[in-house]
Amino acid sequence: MSYYFTILSPTDTPIFNIAFGTSKGGGDGIARFRFPDTAQYMNQFIIHSSLDIVEEAQWTNGGMYLKHVDTYPPAAAYISAFLTPSGARFLLLHQPPQLPSSGSTSTLGASSLLGAAGSTTRASSSSVAANPTSPQTEEAVRQFMNEVYESYVKTAMSPFYKQGMEIRSPVFRSKITAAGKKWL
Amino acid sequence: MTSPGDGTPVKPPPSFSPGVARNASKSRYPDEHDATVSLDAELAETRTGSSPTSSLPATTAELAIRSASPQSRSGRSSTPQLARSSIGSPLDGRFDGSEDIRSLIIRAFSPTVAVHASEDTDELVRNKGFKGGFSELIRPFGETVPGKVVIRDSIGSSRAWEDYGVRFVNLKGFGEAHAGRDPGRDSSLAQMEEVLEKQLDSGENSLGGPISSKDVLGLPATTPLCKLFLRQLLSTTPAAPHETFGHPVASVISISSRNTAPLETLRQLYAESSTGDRRLPDWVQQEYLRYYVLVHDEERDDIAESTRLYDQMKRHFGLHCHLLRLRSSQCVVTDDDSTQVPSCEWLSPREHLSGVGEAQTLVDLGTDGTPYLFDSDVTAIKSFIRELIVQSVIPFMENRVAVWNDQVASRRRGISGRFMSMSRRWAGFGSSSRSGIGSSGGNSGNYDSTQNFYSPDSPEAILRKMADFAFMLRDWKLAASTYDMIRSDFGNDKAWKYHAGAHEMCAVSMLLNPLAMSAKIKLESVDQMFETACYSYLTRCSDAPHALRSLTLAVELLKSRGGSATESAARWAMRVMDFGLVESIGQILFMERVAACYASKTPATGAKWGARRRKAGMWSILAADQWLKAGKPSLASSCLEEAERLYAVVLEADGVFPMPEMQAFVDNLRHAVKVEYLEARGFDAPDKTPTEEDPIGTEETSEKLDKRSHRRSLIGLPATLDAGNLNMSPGARNPEDPPNDDFERA
Numbered sequence: 039m040s041y042y043f044t045i046l047s048p049t050d051t052p053i054f055n056i057a058f059g060t061s062k063g064g065g066d067g068i069a070r071f072r073f074p075d076t077a078q079y080m081n082q083f084i085i086h087s088s089l090d091i092v093e094e095a096q097w098t099n100g101g102m103y104l105k106h107v108d109t110y111p112p113a114a115a116y117i118s119a120f121l122t123p124s125g126a127r128f129l130l131l132h133q134p135p136q137l138p139s140s141g142s143t144s145t146l147g148a149s150s151l152l153g154a155a156g157s158t159t160r161a162s163s164s165s166v167a168a169n170p171t172s173p174q175t176e177e178a179v180r181q182f183m184n185e186v187y188e189s190y191v192k193t194a195m196s197p198f199y200k201q202g203m204e205i206r207s208p209v210f211r212s213k214i215t216a217a218g219k220k221w222l
Numbered sequence: 223m224t225s226p227g228d229g230t231p232v233k234p235p236p237s238f239s240p241g242v243a244r245n246a247s248k249s250r251y252p253d254e255h256d257a258t259v260s261l262d263a264e265l266a267e268t269r270t271g272s273s274p275t276s277s278l279p280a281t282t283a284e285l286a287i288r289s290a291s292p293q294s295r296s297g298r299s300s301t302p303q304l305a306r307s308s309i310g311s312p313l314d315g316r317f318d319g320s321e322d323i324r325s326l327i328i329r330a331f332s333p334t335v336a337v338h339a340s341e342d343t344d345e346l347v348r349n350k351g352f353k354g355g356f357s358e359l360i361r362p363f364g365e366t367v368p369g370k371v372v373i374r375d376s377i378g379s380s381r382a383w384e385d386y387g388v389r390f391v392n393l394k395g396f397g398e399a400h401a402g403r404d405p406g407r408d409s410s411l412a413q414m415e416e417v418l419e420k421q422l423d424s425g426e427n428s429l430g431g432p433i434s435s436k437d438v439l440g441l442p443a444t445t446p447l448c449k450l451f452l453r454q455l456l457s458t459t460p461a462a463p464h465e466t467f468g469h470p471v472a473s474v475i476s477i478s479s480r481n482t483a484p485l486e487t488l489r490q491l492y493a494e495s496s497t498g499d500r501r502l503p504d505w506v507q508q509e510y511l512r513y514y515v516l517v518h519d520e521e522r523d524d525i526a527e528s529t530r531l532y533d534q535m536k537r538h539f540g541l542h543c544h545l546l547r548l549r550s551s552q553c554v555v556t557d558d559d560s561t562q563v564p565s566c567e568w569l570s571p572r573e574h575l576s577g578v579g580e581a582q583t584l585v586d587l588g589t590d591g592t593p594y595l596f597d598s599d600v601t602a603i604k605s606f607i608r609e610l611i612v613q614s615v616i617p618f619m620e621n622r623v624a625v626w627n628d629q630v631a632s633r634r635r636g637i638s639g640r641f642m643s644m645s646r647r648w649a650g651f652g653s654s655s656r657s658g659i660g661s662s663g664g665n666s667g668n669y670d671s672t673q674n675f676y677s678p679d680s681p682e683a684i685l686r687k688m689a690d691f692a693f694m695l696r697d698w699k700l701a702a703s704t705y706d707m708i709r710s711d712f713g714n715d716k717a718w719k720y721h722a723g724a725h726e727m728c729a730v731s732m733l734l735n736p737l738a739m740s741a742k743i744k745l746e747s748v749d750q751m752f753e754t755a756c757y758s759y760l761t762r763c764s765d766a767p768h769a770l771r772s773l774t775l776a777v778e779l780l781k782s783r784g785g786s787a788t789e790s791a792a793r794w795a796m797r798v799m800d801f802g803l804v805e806s807i808g809q810i811l812f813m814e815r816v817a818a819c820y821a822s823k824t825p826a827t828g829a830k831w832g833a834r835r836r837k838a839g840m841w842s843i844l845a846a847d848q849w850l851k852a853g854k855p856s857l858a859s860s861c862l863e864e865a866e867r868l869y870a871v872v873l874e875a876d877g878v879f880p881m882p883e884m885q886a887f888v889d890n891l892r893h894a895v896k897v898e899y900l901e902a903r904g905f906d907a908p909d910k911t912p913t914e915e916d917p918i919g920t921e922e923t924s925e926k927l928d929k930r931s932h933r934r935s936l937i938g939l940p941a942t943l944d945a946g947n948l949n950m951s952p953g954a955r956n957p958e959d960p961p962n963d964d965f966e967r968a
Contacts, residue, residue, distance in 0.1 A: 051880040082881040087840040089872075093831040111796045 039170075040069040040133045041222055042081045043214065045190065047202045048125030050089065054205040054214075057081070061219045072113050072136055084110045085129050088117040092129070096121055102187075103180050106171055116170040120183040122190065124201065128183055132170055132222075182221040189213040323778050325385055326449065328734065330456035330568070332386070333615060333694045335364065336470035336510075338393040338495050340487050343478040343517050351552045351593045356476055356517070357392040362564045363603050364390045367611050374620055375697035376627060383696065388611055389568060393473060393500055410458045410767050413571035415805045417454055420575070421447065422807070422854060451811055452778065455771055457568040463505035463675035464719040465727070466690040470502070472511035472615050476546075479516065479523040484531055485538065488514060507678035507687060511618045513610060514539050518547045520598075542614050546606045548599050559597035619691050626688040627700070630681050634707060669715040676720070682711055686724065693727065698735040702728055709751075719765065722758030725751045726772040733779040745780075745787055752776045752794065760801065770803040777812075781819045789834070792819040810848045814861065817841035821868055839868040847891055855898035862895055 045054040057069040073080045088108035095104045108117040113133065120128040169175060193199060193210045337357035339347075344355035352358045364387060371386035461468030475491045477484050494500040496508060514535055518528040525547075532545045553560050566573075595603075668680035676683040689704035705728035712721035729751035752772060759769035773794050780791035795816045799809055820834035820841065842865035849858035866877060879885040 046880075049880065052882075079883040079887040082884045083840045083843070083887075086879070086881060086884060087837040090831075090834045090836045097831060111793065112800065 039065070039135060039222070040071050041218065042069065042071070042085070042131040042133075043186075043218070044082075044085050044129045044131075045205070046085075046089075046127045046129060049202065050086070051202065052082075053126070053203065054210070056211065056214055056218075058215065058218050058222075060222055062222070067219060070135065071133060080113065081115075081131055084113070084115050085117065085131055088119070088129065089127075091117075092119045092121075092127060095119070103183055105176050105180075114170075118176075118179045118183070120187065122187060124194070126190070128186060128190075130179060130183070132175075132179075134170055178221045182217050185217040185221070186214055189217070321782075323449075323452070324734070324782055326452060327456070327730075327775060327778060328696065329365075329385060329387055330453070331467050331694055332365075333388045333471040333619065334461075334468055335388045335390050335610075335615065336393040336473040336495075337390050338473055338475050338491055338500065340477045340481060340491060342480045343476045346478045346480065346517060346519060346548070346550055349550055349552060350548070350595070354392070357390050360474075360603055360607065361390040362566050363600075363607050364388045365564075365567050367608055368604050369608060371612055371616065373616055373695050373697075375695070376623065376692070376700045381696070386611070388471075388607075388615065390474070391470070393470075393495060410571060411770065411803070412805070413575060414451070414454045414458060415807060417571045417574045418447065418451060418807045418811075421450055422857075445814065448811055448814065451808065452774065453568065454571050454574070455767075455774055457570045458767060459771060460570075461506070462719075463503075464686075464717075464723045466507075466687045467694070469506045469687075470510050471619060471691075471694075472513055472610075474513045474515055474610070476515035476517055479518045479528045479531070484516070485534065488535070488539075504673075505675040505678060505683075507683070511542065511614060512539075513542045513544070513614055515544045515546055515606070518545060519550045520547050521550050544606050544609060547602050549596055553594045553596050553599075555594055557594070557596065560594040561597050561600050563593050563595055563600075616695070619695055623688055623691045623695065623697075623700070626684055626691075630684050631688060631704060631707070634681070634685070669717045671716070674717070674719070676717070682708060682715075682717075682720070686720065689724075689727065693731055698731040702731040702735060705731060718758045718762040719768075722755045722763065722765075722768065722772075725758070726755035726768075726775070729755070730772075730775050730779060733783065745790060748780075749790055756797075766803055769801070770798065773798045773801075773803070777815055777819070781815075781822060784822065784824070788819045788823045792816045792837075795819060806848075806852060810845055810852065813841055813845035813848060817845060817861075817864070817868075833871075835868050835872045839865045839872070842868060843888060843891065846895065850891065850895055850898060853898075855895055855902050858891075858895045859899055862892065 039060040040057070041059065042057045043055070044052050047053050057071075059065055059067050059069045061067045071078065071081065087110075091108040092104065095107050099105075102121050102123075104119040104121065106116055107119045109115070110117075115131050115133045118130045118132070120130075122128070189210055190205075193205055193207055194201065196207075199205070337360070339356035347356045347359045350359070367386045367388070370382040370384055372380050372382045373386075374380040459468065473495060475488060475495070477487050477491075481487050492512060495502075495512075502508065516528060516532050516535060518525065528545065532543065535543050668676050668682055670677065676686075678684075678687075685704055685708045689701045689708070692698075692701040692704065705724045709721065709724035709728055712718075712724055729748045732748055732751075755772045756769050759765045759772065776794045777791045777798070780787040780794065795812050798804060799812050804812060817838045817840075820838035823832070823834045825832040842861050846858045846861035846865060849855070849861055869877070869879075873879065877888075879888060
């Protein structure tokens with residue numbers, strides 16, 4: 039499972055980006071997306087396109103955590119969203135690893151790497167990563183989002199931070215990484 | 223137009239009052255549509271004006287003819303003059319796109335009429351310049367029956383159709399097509415791809431024009447290429463046991479006045495088609511309508527003689543007769559009353575490939591590829607076809623449907639029928655003797671599992687045929703209920719192709735039924751049926767062409783339904799790409815379709831959310847990227863333009879994406895498209911700025927590639943109008959935007 043987490047300002051500008059992989063079930067925490075390295079812009083395209091759905095879901099869903107809102111089937115990318123009262127949006131793109139069977143067509147290349155990804159799937163099949171729409175995953179993402187929200191509020195309250203500014207704080211980044219490690 | 227404040231959850235949702243909002247959105251249409259149309263006309267004008275290629279008008283005209291049904295032709299013409307004069311009411315324009323596709327799909331499933339002509343008839347027609355004989359002569363005219371055709375449905379209400387048609391096939395070709403079916407079948411998809419490629423190569427210049435012409439409302443119009451694809455796909459399927467659309471409903475048996483023994487020849491032709499070597503395969507029901515035609519040669523033979531013969535024919539064969547008076551000499555363009563023969567709309571990929579080649583050689587020889595006919599001949603053929611269809615074929619089909627509905631279907635619908643089918647299903651418990659009835663020993667005994675078809679007089683086959691007849695008569699309600707009734711039977715018999723076909727057509731006829739349009743139709747059940755059909759076709763029968771057909775129909779029909787169905791349509795289009803049913807060009811076409819599906823989703827009334835602009839924009843960008851990789855920069859550029867138009871509404875500033883990597887990618891793409899486009903046009907200077915180019919180039923590129931002027935002119939109008947009309951609190955919104963930005967930055 040690979041994750042791409044973005045915080046968007048109310049004007050859709052990304053103020054924080056991080057890509058990481060799962061740490062559950064022996065994962066090494068490195069993101070391996072299905073796109074080739076030259077096509078990493080796809081993550082941003084998918085996130086951006088899911089804003090259509092987020093905008094719709096925010097009026098129909100009472101909570102701050104909107105759960106799984108959108109899917110991009112060609113790459114099996116799932117988007118979960120979280121709204122903050124200030125209008126910033128947390129978007130998490132999660133992508134289950136490619137199955138070994140279909141790995142032959144993969145653009146990832148090295149077979150050893152693919153094998154590792156396959157074993158990860160099997161090892162983590164009982165935990166969060168296996169099914170992106172399962173209740174367990176929803177719950178894990180919710181925990182993650184709440185933790186991120188807490189850190190975000192603390193960062194946003196800093197006197198040196200102005201709304202809409204990019205978040206460059208290393209402390210915040212490490213906190214997000216820790217949350218990712220803990221829950222996803 | 224989506225202001226930043228709009229996206230925030232803290233803001234109260236915009237007003238939902240539907241009445242005001244609807245008015246507002248209506249009043250918005252004309253301006254937007256004016257802007258687009260004028261832009262398009264301008265664009266087309268400069269393009270045609272500045273590109274002096276001689277082949278362009280011909281190809282464009284040909285495309286216009288093919289891409290539109292006659293009654294909607296004026297709606298989407300590719301020439302600027304027509305585009306300007308056909309502005310019409312904006313609402314008409316909006317429905318034009320989807321109605322056009324629906325009409326295309328409806329017309330794809332029209333009755334087949336076999337043509338069985340005697341040697342002397344074919345000889346006569348060959349002298350007129352039609353190498354394929356009589357069937358080739360009347361085939362183009364059968365595709366649109368002149369005037370309205372009135373059809374009565376099962377409950378007795380009648381409805382007139384303007385666009386009714388039949389397909390004429392040569393009975394000789396029918397057997398051959400079936401014999402050569404298996405090798406040709408796998409390659410039919412490849413052939414289709416080849417046709418598309420050819421069309422792209424031949425029309426590289428001309429296709430740019432129609433493709434960039436947008437629907438008047440700014441919704442992306444169906445591109446001619448996409449229609450070509452759809453038409454190819456729908457005409458690619460040969461006659462098969464599991465569906466009866468390709469089976470002849472009637473057969474035209476014709477002789478000419480040159481024949482020395484006319485009645486004997488007619489008898490012989492009949493015998494050939496019912497028992498002789500022209501007999502249709504076993505899975506085709508043999509009791510179809512026979513229609514006798516006497517072709518009279520106006521120039522050589524005596525009409526009194528022919529009339530006498532015709533009277534004799536009427537006495538022998540009853541009412542299904544016609545006297546067709548043709549001139550036997552060949553008509554050339556220079557003749558006074560020459561009329562161009564319309565081109566066939568429904569050509570299968572194979573015919574397309576051979577036909578295209580033929581036309582090219584003819585052009586090389588300096589003659590025109592399309593044959594001409596005398597006016598009087600055209601009138602005679604048209605009235606013959608109208609009489610054939612209105613007085614014989616339609617009543618025959620109505621009659622069959624009524625009889626089968628009465629004798630077979632109602633028995634099944636009744637309580638005892640249900641009990642029968644149930645007891646049959648569970649007959650395996652007690653009596654194993656039942657399985658001895660059929661040679662197959664299958665579940666019902668009617669299905670011949672060794673040859674994979676039902677015999678044509680088994681109730682299952684008759685019900686399927688009745689449903690197909692009802693479908694072809696456009697009585698979708700009856701068709702849907704009949705398909706629904708039999709689809710599970712096929713599953714019990716493990717007749718998987720029948721099973722898939724019934725599910726597919728059940729879903730299609732449910733979607734086509736205009737009465738269910740208003741009611742809340744159960745989209746899930748339709749989705750489920752397509753899912754089943756697709757699984758049966760693909761996994762159980764590995765029949766890719768049919769699977770592709772059913773999924774494409776799903777995409778187009780769900781898209782034309784609007785609302786939440788469009789998302790489902792987009793999902794099916796992605797499934798098609800995922801299954802790998804289409805090759806490279808098809809993939810790109812389906813990307814465009816996904817974009818079109820999302821773009822056609824309109825926001826909920828009064829609200830600003832609910833549209834799928836970003837998704838549509840993303841898919842357009844991806845399609846542009848793919849077109850560029852396929853070496854079609856002009857198509858890429860129109861996709862890119864489309865994407866910018868879609869993004870214009872949701873993006874904060876002109877063409878500035880909030881995400882850096884996206885921005886970089888789009889900038890690169892823009893640049894690459896520009897460079898390739900210029901190279902294709904013959905400018906070998908990628909680093910030249912537009913100002914340095916010669917006048918022609920400047921005109922081209924400034925229209926084509928300088929996106930800023932376009933977008934501004936497009937975004938300008940809707941933005942101001944939107945703020946004034948759509949918004950419930952215009953005073954609050956407009957002054958709010960700038961401070962909002964300031965507040966965040968300060």
